[in-house]
Amino acid sequence: MIKSIDIENVRGISLNTHIDLDNKSLIIFGENGKGKSSIIDGIEYALTKDIKHISTACKEVSLQKHAPNIAANFQEIKVQVEFKDDSIISNLQETSEDTLAYKISNSMAGSINILRRSQLLSAIFAQPKERYDLLKPFLPLTTLNEFESSLKEVIDKLSVELKSINTEIENKKRSIQNTLDIKDSGTIKAENVIKILSDRGKEFKLDDLENLDEITDYIAKIEDNIKNIGSINYDSNVRDLLNLLDGLINKQSPAHFAEIIFNSINSKLDLIQKQKIVFYEEFLTTGIKWLREENKSLCPFCESPIDIQSVIDKINFRIAENSTYSAIKKDFQRDYSILQEELKSWQDTIVKIGNINKKVNDGEIENLCKIVGDNLRNFIDLIPNSIQGNIILKKLPVWDDAISKNVKDVNSKYRDKLLPGGTVTLINKLVDFKHIIKTVNDSLVHINNKTEEFNLANKRYWVTNEFYTEIVSRRKKSVQQIYNDIREDINNYYNKMHPEENIGNLDLKVKDSTGKGSAIIEASFYEKRGEDPRAYYSEAHLDTLGLAIFLALYKRECLSNKELRFLILDDVFTSVDAAHRNNIVNLLFTEFKEHQLIITTHDIVLYNEILELEKLYGGSGKFKNIEICDWVKDEGPILDDTKSGIEKLSQTFANHRVDKNLLAAVTGSFLEQVLGKLRFSLELSIPAKYKDRYTIADIWNNLYAKLNKNKEFYCTYGKILDDINRYKFLRNSNGCHYNEWAQAVSKDEIKHLAKQVMSFQELVYCANCNTFIKKINSNEDYQCNCARLKYHKNQSISNQIG
Numbered sequence: 003m004i005k006s007i008d009i010e011n012v013r014g015i016s017l018n019t020h021i022d023l024d025n026k027s028l029i030i031f032g033e034n035g036k037g038k039s040s041i042i043d044g045i046e047y048a049l050t051k052d053i054k055h056i057s058t059a060c061k062e063v064s065l066q067k068h069a070p071n072i073a074a075n076f077q078e079i080k081v082q083v084e085f086k087d088d089s090i091i092s093n094l095q096e097t098s099e100d101t102l103a104y105k106i107s108n109s110m111a112g113s114i115n116i117l118r119r120s121q122l123l124s125a126i127f128a129q130p131k132e133r134y135d136l137l138k139p140f141l142p143l144t145t146l147n148e149f150e151s152s153l154k155e156v157i158d159k160l161s162v163e164l165k166s167i168n169t170e171i172e173n174k175k176r177s178i179q180n181t182l183d184i185k186d187s188g189t190i191k192a193e194n195v196i197k198i199l200s201d202r203g204k205e206f207k208l209d210d211l212e213n214l215d216e217i218t219d220y221i222a223k224i225e226d227n228i229k230n231i232g233s234i235n236y237d238s239n240v241r242d243l244l245n246l247l248d249g250l251i252n253k254q255s256p257a258h259f260a261e262i263i264f265n266s267i268n269s270k271l272d273l274i275q276k277q278k279i280v281f282y283e284e285f286l287t288t289g290i291k292w293l294r295e296e297n298k299s300l301c302p303f304c305e306s307p308i309d310i311q312s313v314i315d316k317i318n319f320r321i322a323e324n325s326t327y328s329a330i331k332k333d334f335q336r337d338y339s340i341l342q343e344e345l346k347s348w349q350d351t352i353v354k355i356g357n358i359n360k361k362v363n364d365g366e367i368e369n370l371c372k373i374v375g376d377n378l379r380n381f382i383d384l385i386p387n388s389i390q391g392n393i394i395l396k397k398l399p400v401w402d403d404a405i406s407k408n409v410k411d412v413n414s415k416y417r418d419k420l421l422p423g424g425t426v427t428l429i430n431k432l433v434d435f436k437h438i439i440k441t442v443n444d445s446l447v448h449i450n451n452k453t454e455e456f457n458l459a460n461k462r463y464w465v466t467n468e469f470y471t472e473i474v475s476r477r478k479k480s481v482q483q484i485y486n487d488i489r490e491d492i493n494n495y496y497n498k499m500h501p502e503e504n505i506g507n508l509d510l511k512v513k514d515s516t517g518k519g520s521a522i523i524e525a526s527f528y529e530k531r532g533e534d535p536r537a538y539y540s541e542a543h544l545d546t547l548g549l550a551i552f553l554a555l556y557k558r559e560c561l562s563n564k565e566l567r568f569l570i571l572d573d574v575f576t577s578v579d580a581a582h583r584n585n586i587v588n589l590l591f592t593e594f595k596e597h598q599l600i601i602t603t604h605d606i607v608l609y610n611e612i613l614e615l616e617k618l619y620g621g622s623g624k625f626k627n628i629e630i631c632d633w634v635k636d637e638g639p640i641l642d643d644t645k646s647g648i649e650k651l652s653q654t655f656a657n658h659r660v661d662k663n664l665l666a667a668v669t670g671s672f673l674e675q676v677l678g679k680l681r682f683s684l685e686l687s688i689p690a691k692y693k694d695r696y697t698i699a700d701i702w703n704n705l706y707a708k709l710n711k712n713k714e715f716y717c718t719y720g721k722i723l724d725d726i727n728r729y730k731f732l733r734n735s736n737g738c739h740y741n742e743w744a745q746a747v748s749k750d751e752i753k754h755l756a757k758q759v760m761s762f763q764e765l766v767y768c769a770n771c772n773t774f775i776k777k778i779n780s781n782e783d784y785q786c787n788c789a790r791l792k793y794h795k796n797q798s799i800s801n802q803i804g
Contacts (some may be wrong), residue, residue, distance in 0.1 A: 003600045004568055007433070008082040009044030011074035018080070019044075023626055025086050027599040031609040032630030037639030038602040042116065042572045043069070048081035048091050055120060057514075073636070077685045105565045114559045115553050116570040119545070150477055153470040157252055160463040168457045174452075176447040182440050195446065199439060199586035206432060217443045224436045236361075237429075240416050243358045243367075246351055247413040256348065257379050257401035259341040264398055266333055279340040341385070346376055366415065369407045371763075488554035495550040498589045542578045546586065549574060553593075560597070568598040574713075575608055583608050583614070591619040610675065613646045618772040642783055646762060647672040655756050658742050662749040669756040670698065673726070675772075677701040683776035684708060684784065698730055712784065719765055722758050729755040765791070 003025040010018040021028070021041070032038045038230040043053050047069065054694045055067045066076045082092040089101030139201045176192050181296040182198050184190060192214055200210045203220070206227065211220055299307060352374045359367040384399035560567050569590075576584050590599060603609055609629075616625045630639045654660050678700060681688060706727050708716050716723065729751060768774050768786035775784040775791050785792040 003082055003086040004600075005086050005088070006084045007045060007048075008084075009041060009078040011071045011078045012047060012069065012376075013040035013042040013071060014633060015040045015044060016073055017637045019638055019641065021628065021641070022509060023598075025598065026282070026624060026626040028601070029609070029612050029625060029627045030600070030602040030630065030637065031606065031628070032602070032604060034604045036633040037632060038120075038604065038632040039572055040639070042118070042570060042600075042602065044081045046116050047079070048083045049106065049115070050113070052091060055118065070375050082433060091544060102565060111566060114556055115566060115568055117574060118571070118572040119574045119576055121548075121552075127426055142546075147477070152472070153466060153473060156466050157463065157470055160466065163459050163464060164456060165362050165757065167452050167459065169450050170284060171392060171452050171456065172188045174449050178442050178445050181438055181445075182591075192446065195442060199442065202438075206435065208426075214443070215290065221439055221443075223435055224439070224724060225431055227432055229352060237363050237420065239358050240419055243355065243416055244413060244420075246355050246358075247409055247416075250348075250351060250409045251406070251413065253347070254342060254720070255342070255401040255405075256345055256378075256385075257398065257751075258346055259337065260381075260385055260398050263334060263337045265340065267330060268690065276371045283756060327395070332742045338387070345378060345382060348374065352378075366408075366412050370405075370412055373402060373408060374405055377405060418480075434486055484555075484558065484674060488551075488558050491554035491557055492550045495553050495593070496547060497595075499546045499550065501585065524597060526766070542582060545574070545670075546582065549586070551554060567596065568600065569594060570600040572602050573604060575605065578605065584611060587612055587615050595619065610647070613771060617769060618668060645728070647675045648760065651756060655760070661762070662747075662752045665749070665756055666752045667760050669752070672763070673702075673730070673759050674698055676759075676766065679774045680766060681703055685777050702727070702730060708782070710780065712793050712795045713794070714797045715765070715784070719762075722761050723767070725754065725758045726762060729758075 004022060005025055007021040008018060009015050018039065024133045030038055031039065034793070035250070043056075047053050053065060054071055056063055056068055064111040066214075070076050070079055077591070082090055082094075083088050083103075085106070087102045089098060089103035091097055091107050097107050178190050178195065182195065183197070184194075196211050196213065199220075203209070203211060206224070207228075208223060209222070211217070352371050354370045354640060355367060359371065381399045381401065401736065440478045556569060571590075575586065578586065590601075604610075613627060616622075616627075631642050631643050633638060634642045645777050651668050651672045654665055678688070681701050684705065686701065686706055688700060706723060709723055710720075767773075768775075768788060768791050770790050771788035773787040773788055775793065777783070777785050778785055783793065
């Protein structure tokens with residue numbers, strides 16, 4: 003039993019909402035949007051650390067983001083459920099062992115205890131497979147389901163592994179097929195591969211390959227043949243070296259290009275021109291440098307203010323105007339770039355020759371690289387890098403003539419070391435053949451290893467799959483047995499909800515297939531049998547069908563776990579009509595009288611009916627009733643303990659300080675409630691009104707006439723009827739609207755009306771059987787269900803209450 007509930011920062015609840023149940027059943031009334039479901043969300047989160055309708059909604063909706071109140075974050079949620087032994091389940095602390103809270107937190111609490119209307123609709127309207135998944139939480143097969151789920155994961159993993167291994171084997175077969183140019187992959191077998199390799203080996207006068215175990219030795223024989231013929235790698239290095247040396251032999255020396263630059267400049271200018279150009283160029287260039295570095299703002303000659311950037315632009319323009327110098331400068335830049343490219347070409351070639359010599363290790367080559375390197379460094383240091391330098395310089399750098407001779411000597415030496423062309427071809431074929439054999443061998447070894455791996459995995463797959471199939475079969479049989487166990491309860495509950503209706507004979511079946519579980523619902527509809535109820539049943543009948551299944555599963559679980567005897571129903575009566583709702587409430591109060599019920603509803607009529615029915619099943623000692631008066635954004639639901647209509651009127655009547663107009667209003671509301679019940683029980687003939695919007699007068703006038711004709715009732719209680727008829731206007735005049743003339747009505751008159759209304763309620767409502775008097779025959783005789791109250795139309799002697 004739940005003793006109390008505390009909820010803070012959950013959904014529509016901001017400030018702490020405390021509900022003291024004191025181990026009683028709880029009935030909550032509140033209009034839609036006032037926070038009823040938020041209370042249930044808080045209880046569910048405390049019990050399960052989850053709110054299913056949020057966490058399973060869709061990827062855009064999450065518990066972390068949408069479970070907290072809009073003004074709070076997830077860490078600020080506080081939920082607590084206290085049980086009758088004072089133990090607590092909370093999201094903020096661990097439960098203590100050997101307590102009721104600990105047992106409940108480690109059970110199916112939440113999954114089996116809480117039912118929302120959305121779950122009813124999902125369970126009924128879902129496809130069989132989806133319905134089975136929805137019913138799974140209610141089936142006491144947790145361990146079996148977890149084991150089955152683990153086996154399925156292993157099977158799926160093995161299936162993926164088998165596909166992956168098979169793909170690797172096929173890829174290696176294709177590799178062998180492409181390497182050996184085999185048209186039919188089906189012929190890729192060890193004996194065929196050995197024959198193909200042996201036939202190719204005959205070209206190199208190699209012995210036949212007998213089996214795959216000889217491949218390693220076979221490769222070694224090929225390598226020995228290659229060594230005996232010559233080194234293809236050494237020959238390749240020699241050929242690369244000769245190509246580089248041939249390039250150097252045909253290459254002009256850097257001195258040649260330096261001389262072109264020098265002669266080009268000096269042949270175009272005489273000594274005076276050279277001096278002018280050099281002086282003018284140097285003067286203007288130095289002036290620009292001086293202006294930039296010194297950042298002077300005055301002319302150095304006249305000391306007048308100047309615009310530095312403007313002066314620099316003019317100087318650059320003058321330098322460009324010197325056409326002779328510009329032409330020479332362009333030629334120099336072109337020739338000098340050619341010289342730099344040649345120097346870099348020599349450097350790159352020497353580096354490549356040096357790298358080859360690391361493999362060849364020849365002193366002559368090393369000496370050649372040193373001579374060329376020294377000359378390059380000397381040449382780069384001495385070569386002028388400007389026009390001025392070429393004009394002034396009288397002697398150009400010298401390029402050592404010994405370089406050309408050394409290049410030719412090394413070239414001649416290594417040309418004699420080249421292997422003949424046919425030998426190189428033979429070596430290349432042997433190298434290729436060795437590569438083919440190695441590739442094929444590696445592929446065959448891989449295929450063999452993967453085949454063994456595949457066979458082992460395949461064996462594990464079939465063993466696991468057989469085990470899984472057996473588990474699934476047993477689970478289905480177990481589930482079917484559960485359905486068989488609860489079939490009687492389902493039909494019993496459904497028949498009590500729908501007495502004397504030619505429907506029912508409900509049955510749940512597990513579909514007999516090797517796939518995942520499927521739950522089939524079958525029912526009767528008049529002469530039809532074994533039909534899907536969705537085809538014929540109304541929405542209300544489908545709702546009650548889902549409720550019957552849920553209650554049967556809940557009862558079955560409670561038989562093995564008495565600690566779970568609390569049942570939470572969140573607005574599950576929405577589509578059910580008044581007559582059937584009374585049947586459902588009576589069913590809950592009788593079949594589950596030892597259980598704690600928490601029921602929410604937004605229907606005020608149903609709420610009042612439940613309050614009346616509570617009197618038969620323990621009253622205030624067994625039930626606690628709460629009305630959500632309002633919902634405030636910054637606080638949440640505003641709760642108030644609810645009293646029945648007669649309790650409100652009795653307490654208001656007993657309050658001597660109460661305002662007379664308030665007493666008139668409460669009296670009128672209660673009378674209206676009583677008349678609403680008698681309208682149906684006495685089968686009053688009243689013209690229909692839109693949405694049943696009847697006034698007291700609409701019903702009272704017809705009722706007054708009928709009770710006047712019942713001699714037994716009127717002879718004994720006529721004064722009560724007449725007084726109510728005389729003073730009924732006070733409800734409107736004083737209880738609903740302000741009327742100046744009505745203020746002259748005394749409080750005593752209003753109290754008299756209230757007293758007579760309470761007396762009238764005792765005459766028409768039996769507290770013993772909790773029913774209003776009803777018409778029992780065509781003679782218009784009236785009595786309650788237990789016959790304690792009886793009124794005969796044509797009998798003038800009154801039956802006293804009692």
